[in-house]
Amino acid sequence: MPELSHNGEEGVFTLSLDFELFWGLRDILTKEACRETLFGARRAIPEILALFSGYGIHATWATVGFLFCSGRGELLKNLPELLPSYEESSLSPYPAIANTGNSEEEDPLHYAPSLVRQIAATPGQEMATHTFSHYYCLEKGQTAEAFRADLEAACRAAAREGIELRSLVFPRNQFNEEYLSVCREQGIIAYRGNQQNWMYRASTTSGEPKLKRLARLADAYLNLSGFNGHLATVLGETLPFNIPASRLLRSVSSRLKLLEPLRLQRIKKEMSHAAENGLVYHLWWHPHNFGNDISGNIAFLRQILRHYRQLRERYGMRSMSMAEIAEQAQQKLSR
Ligand SMILES: [Zn+2]
Numbered sequence: 001m002p003e004l005s006h007n008g009e010e011g012v013f014t015l016s017l018d019f020e021l022f023w024g025l026r027d028i029l030t031k032e033a034c035r036e037t038l039f040g041a042r043r044a045i046p047e048i049l050a051l052f053s054g055y056g057i058h059a060t061w062a063t064v065g066f067l068f069c070s071g072r073g074e075l076l077k078n079l080p081e082l083l084p085s086y087e088e089s090s091l092s093p094y095p096a097i098a099n100t101g102n103s104e105e106e107d108p109l110h111y112a113p114s115l116v117r118q119i120a121a122t123p124g125q126e127m128a129t130h131t132f133s134h135y136y137c138l139e140k141g142q143t144a145e146a147f148r149a150d151l152e153a154a155c156r157a158a159a160r161e162g163i164e165l166r167s168l169v170f171p172r173n174q175f176n177e178e179y180l181s182v183c184r185e186q187g188i189i190a191y192r193g194n195q196q197n198w199m200y201r202a203s204t205t206s207g208e209p210k211l212k213r214l215a216r217l218a219d220a221y222l223n224l225s226g227f228n229g230h231l232a233t234v235l236g237e238t239l240p241f242n243i244p245a246s247r248l249l250r251s252v253s254s255r256l257k258l259l260e261p262l263r264l265q266r267i268k269k270e271m272s273h274a275a276e277n278g279l280v281y282h283l284w285w286h287p288h289n290f291g292n293d294i295s296g297n298i299a300f301l302r303q304i305l306r307h308y309r310q311l312r313e314r315y316g317m318r319s320m321s322m323a324e325i326a327e328q329a330q331q332k333l334s335r
Helices: 031-055 072-077 094-099 113-121 144-160 177-185 210-219 257-277 294-315 322-334
Strands: 012-019 059-063 126-129 279-285
Touching (some): 012 031, 012 322, 031 113, 059 113, 126 144, 126 322, 144 177, 257 294
Parallel strands (some): 012 059, 012 279, 059 126
């Protein structure tokens, strides 16, 4: 029998991945600059899935809806009824669609239905949404109506694959409280909120101060923001429930190689703290964070999952997807 945690609840280990390929980077980097990384992301996904299967991990894959499409033709046939009218027009991906390829083979950085199917077919994996178009909910010019149309298009694309979307991750973590009712209408029961510490608060892309980024980097190695686990019972009272992020799983760094054991320790200690106290610990990253050094990142992730297995044996910690956590919270509330 595992030991009981301090509040009698089983700790929960949850992982979410923002799967977006070039749609998440197109306004920041050129395709040439991230081509290798994105091809690496494609190769990393089957390895991550194999690792998850080996350790009984239930993860949430927040996927950009465009990636569900077989190519330009299918995407153009299935556009939202209303497109976002960002003041900063370069944020809209829609003009770029014309220059994409017409199949996944021709354009694997913009379309990925084969990977979507592979993820969805792997036991325990939740196919979720990162909106249809990598939609920015805090940017000027866009509206709740355009967000609704975007989410409807995402739901339709998933439904064509027989998938019902239940969890959402806001692109660039641009959490907009006013849009939660739109999420609820579309059947979303869980979203990933931001870490509570000041250094993790949401801001628009252009309004992100350097100090915040620096503080987050340091916090990956040193305990600056405290132990980032969250009480399973404090997720909100209405759907969708907030399953807040605890930490971004950064890429292994050759530049800061000597500090890597410190970074691993930081994560393991937070996981232990969550297991001992019956909290939810939520790690997130993008598959492309593994793209430049797949074996190094897989090895780092394996050490985290080994630690999870120990915590499962000792404290009964469980791996759950975001939707599973929300379902469980819903059942508790209705009791
Ligand atoms: Zn994203």
